[in-house]
Amino acid sequence: MAFTDSEIAEVHEAVRRQGDSDNLYKLGLIYSTGQDVDLVQAHMWFNLAAARGSDAAKECRRELSDMMSRDLIAEAQKRAREWLSVKHH
Incomplete structure (x- = not known):
């Protein structure tokens, strides 16, 4: 699954505003797939999404x-x- 730069920016903005599990999960997917795989970043976002259920x-x-x-x-x-x-105390 590939994400465009604008989709990535939209998800980052949604997380900045809300920090909900769906968008945190999407960031995990973004960083675990595609061209710029970053396992540390992906794990971080999946961890945050998991903490939210x-x-x-x-x-x-x-x-x-x-x-x-x-x-x-x-x-x-x-x-x-x-x-x-x-970001989110």
């Missing part, structure tokens, strides 16, 4: 974790905590 995000996070080192997972978790503390 997304079962699909929980499954994707688990699959990503199987492909990542402990250090990368720790970095993703750190970024998720930072995002929560700065």
